[in-house]
Amino acid sequence: MSTSNQALANWVKDVAELTQADDIYWCNGSPAEEESFNRQLLEDGTYKRLNEETHPNCYLHLSDPRDVARVEHLTFICTNKKNDAGPNNHWMDPQQAHEKMDGLFKGCMKGRTLYVIPYCMGPIDSPISRCGVEITDSPYVVQNMRLMTRMGDEALRRIEREGDFVKGLHSTGELDPDRRFIMHFPEERVIKSYGSGYGGNALLGKKCHALRIASYQAKDEGWLAEHMLILGIKTPTGAQHYVAAAFPSACGKTNLAMLIPPQGYLQDGWEITTVGDDICWMRPGEDGRLWAINPEAGFFGVAPGTAKDTNPNALAMLYQDTIFTNVAQTADEQPWWEGLDDRVPAIDWQGRPYDPANGPAAHPNSRFTVSAKRCPSYSSASEDASGVPISAIIFGGRRASLVPLVNEARNWNHGVLMGATVASETTAAATGKVGVVRRDPMAMKPFCGYHFGDYWGHWVSMQDKADNLPKVFTVNWFRKDDNGGFMWPGFGENMRVLEWIIGRCQGTAEAHETAIGLMPKARDINTEDLDMDADVLEALLAVEVNGWQKENQSVADFLKEYGDRVPQELYQELKRSNQKLL
Ligand SMILES: Nc1nc2c(ncn2[C@@H]2O[C@H](COP(=O)(O)OP(=O)(O)OP(=O)(O)O)[C@@H](O)[C@H]2O)c(=O)[nH]1
Ligand SMILES: O=C([O-])CC(=O)C(=O)O
Numbered sequence: 361m362s363t364s365n366q367a368l369a370n371w372v373k374d375v376a377e378l379t380q381a382d383d384i385y386w387c388n389g390s391p392a393e394e395e396s397f398n399r400q401l402l403e404d405g406t407y408k409r410l411n412e413e414t415h416p417n418c419y420l421h422l423s424d425p426r427d428v429a430r431v432e433h434l435t436f437i438c439t440n441k442k443n444d445a446g447p448n449n450h451w452m453d454p455q456q457a458h459e460k461m462d463g464l465f466k467g468c469m470k471g472r473t474l475y476v477i478p479y480c481m482g483p484i485d486s487p488i489s490r491c492g493v494e495i496t497d498s499p500y501v502v503q504n505m506r507l508m509t510r511m512g513d514e515a516l517r518r519i520e521r522e523g524d525f526v527k528g529l530h531s532t533g534e535l536d537p538d539r540r541f542i543m544h545f546p547e548e549r550v551i552k553s554y555g556s557g558y559g560g561n562a563l564l565g566k567k568c569h570a571l572r573i574a575s576y577q578a579k580d581e582g583w584l585a586e587h588m589l590i591l592g593i594k595t596p597t598g599a600q601h602y603v604a605a606a607f608p609s610a611c612g613k614t615n616l617a618m619l620i621p622p623q624g625y626l627q628d629g630w631e632i633t634t635v636g637d638d639i640c641w642m643r644p645g646e647d648g649r650l651w652a653i654n655p656e657a658g659f660f661g662v663a664p665g666t667a668k669d670t671n672p673n674a675l676a677m678l679y680q681d682t683i684f685t686n687v688a689q690t691a692d693e694q695p696w697w698e699g700l701d702d703r704v705p706a707i708d709w710q711g712r713p714y715d716p717a718n719g720p721a722a723h724p725n726s727r728f729t730v731s732a733k734r735c736p737s738y739s740s741a742s743e744d745a746s747g748v749p750i751s752a753i754i755f756g757g758r759r760a761s762l763v764p765l766v767n768e769a770r771n772w773n774h775g776v777l778m779g780a781t782v783a784s785e786t787t788a789a790a791t792g793k794v795g796v797v798r799r800d801p802m803a804m805k806p807f808c809g810y811h812f813g814d815y816w817g818h819w820v821s822m823q824d825k826a827d828n829l830p831k832v833f834t835v836n837w838f839r840k841d842d843n844g845g846f847m848w849p850g851f852g853e854n855m856r857v858l859e860w861i862i863g864r865c866q867g868t869a870e871a872h873e874t875a876i877g878l879m880p881k882a883r884d885i886n887t888e889d890l891d892m893d894a895d896v897l898e899a900l901l902a903v904e905v906n907g908w909q910k911e912n913q914s915v916a917d918f919l920k921e922y923g924d925r926v927p928q929e930l931y932q933e934l935k936r937s938n939q940k941l942l
């Protein structure tokens with residue numbers, strides 16, 4: 361065995377016996393290893409090489425058409441007590457779940473190689489980082505983990521120093537949509553995932569470890585593991601701020617994280633840098649602020665909609681060293697997806713000649729995997745062991761009506777209420793119906809590893825752990841007009857809202873108190889060079905009293921579903937809002 365950590369060595373041996381793998385391979389993270397995996401994936405047909413002139417070292421993987429998104433109905437939290445998983449999760453008794461999974465894993469790697477991937481979530485030298493080991497039989501998963509985490513020898517050395525690591529066992533198994541399970545044992549720090557090769561189901565460092573297991577661990581240890589991007593904002597006077605924002609899957613985190621401000625802002629000296637686009641681990645520092653790291657080292661981003669005029673930073677990183685999953689191809693083997701440009705694709709995401717009658721050419725949840733280092737706006741602060749101090753936390757979602765462009769919480773508890781009750785229309789990132797409005801607290805509905813009531817209580821309790829917490833805001837880029845068009849231009853123009861938010865943090869921007877929070881008037885938003893009717897902006901900043909009374913009734917019903925574990929502070933803040941609406 362290639363490690364001095366006895367627990368790890370024993371576990372790998374046990375898994376090899378159970379799965380009856382032919383070979384065991386320990387990933388070291390070297391460039392030579394990366395190349396040899398690419399060669400193997402090309403040879404066995406998992407990868408197709410894309411146009412080498414336009415996209416050197418880029419690969420296309422077309423998955424089984426039934427395995428294209430997270431499967432929330434087959435994802436379980438297996439705590440000893442059912443109620444600890446909460447109504448927000450599917451639960452299974454841990455013993456029963458282990459038996460079920462071990463039955464599926466039994467002999468499943470016969471004739472295959474078992475890959476051991478030691479990885480570190482966060483900079484190798486950061487005290488906020490945590491390690492894990494994923495065992496998988498999928499070389500495609502190895503290559504994605506290589507880009508998404510700090511994997512290989514360095515991570516293994518840290519595991520050997522610390523002793524502590526999360527155990528993740530994965531096999532693509534036989535593809536059978538009904539024999540597919542993503543199981544989490546937060547009390548044991550164990551993950552078992554069978555039957556899917558898709559990102560959030562199979563790259564266990566990401567949602568399974570960095571959110572579901574880590575959120576549970578964070579509650580015990582007094583920190584936060586969140587589904588948030590982290591971005592840096594430098595103002596013209598040189599003040600450096602960092603903002604963390606939680607939006608549900610496919611609701612704009614990658615885009616906001618890589619935002620390029622409108623021309624006028626650039627001329628004035630505003631600068632946006634990217635720390636992370638999906639996950640944020642935060643803990644109180646000695647100065648009473650929250651300090652955050654991005655535990656990931658790459659981006660697993662939504663391809664459709666990524667274009668020169670929406671997210672040029674993302675597009676720029678995708679011309680080299682990128683894995684594309686379930687996108688379409690042009691006649692000259694370049695990757696293509698809806699919204700990229702007006703070329704007509706030749707081959708769709710299922711490898712068929714493109715025919716519009718078959719639906720979109722690229723799957724709506726098609727993705728790219730790329731190292732964060734390839735992003736032009738990637739911040740060097742992402743590698744800081746101490747993390748970055750957070751000035752503001754933003755919650756958001758897709759709401760076609762009611763929810764205003766931006767709103768600031770009255771205080772921390774009000775901010776927790778806003779986050780806990782944020783709702784959004786469902787997207788293609790998970791299987792199921794798209795466009796249904798559901799509450800997605802802190803964008804963590806699919807990712808919180810324990811009871812939401814306890815989770816909100818943990819959020820409320822951060823006040824006792826840090827006395828200089830960030831200000832909290834909600835945003836909504838997705839309001840629609842009567843014709844179904846977006847009212848707010850979004851993307852780079854979101855900078856105008858960020859400017860107001862930073863102004864609030866610095867005490868330089870105006871707000872007026874409304875029934876739902878502290879809001880700007882239209883004149884408080886910088887609209888220089890913005891081609892937009894004044895009354896549209898007014899509408900985006902209006903508070904519809906009737907609509908909010910109904911919304912708050914639905915919020916109260918929602919909180920009730922979580923019973924007596926809901927912190928009273930949330931009901932108090934809801935009551936305050938209701939009184940103001942009278
Ligand atoms: N109208 C509008 N669409 C946006 C905006 N920002 C992002 N989008 C679109 O929303 C989709 C998803 O955006 P992403 O930034 O990839 O979402 P995400 O939150 O990072 O998604 P996950 O990786 O699933 O967590 C893309 O098709 C974007 O083009 C915006 O400000 N306005
Ligand atoms: O987890 C995934 O597969 C992709 C992702 O970021 C999300 O769905 O939020």
Ligand SMILES: [Mn+2]
Pocket residue numbers: 587608609610638
């Ligand atoms: Mn995500």
